[in-house]
Amino acid sequence: MSPEVCPHCGADVPRNAKACRECGADEKTGWSESAHASNLNLPDEDFDYGNFVKAEFGAGGLKPAGLHWLWWLTAVILVVLFLIFCLH
Ligand SMILES: [Zn+2]
Structure with a gap:
């Protein structure tokens, strides 16, 4: 068995x-x-x-890499928004 x-x-x-x-x-x-x-x-x-x-x-290691890339994109967008807000 x-x-x-x-x-x-x-x-x-x-x-x-x-x-x-x-x-x-x-x-x-x-x-x-x-x-x-x-x-x-x-x-x-x-x-x-x-x-x-x-x-x-279980996803084959693609998910952590995608998440890392997404966090970098989010950080860049936040910095750009912060700069635009300060310049105005
Ligand atoms: Zn087994």
Whole structure:
């Protein structure tokens, strides 16, 4: 039987799946043993960290760069508006 959540990467694993779609872990590579070790050592912390990473960087890294560019544009617009306001 496959676990509902991969103990290696925290990804959702379909019940009939023979291997994890994300990291490729399966019964042969011993995700059952890893699940026991993970439950004993790090019950929730490891799982939450995996979800956090996926939520933050799931877009492929394009979002932070776009956000950075947008902040620079906003800063320039604010400076220009401030200069125009002062000159009048
Ligand atoms: Zn996995």
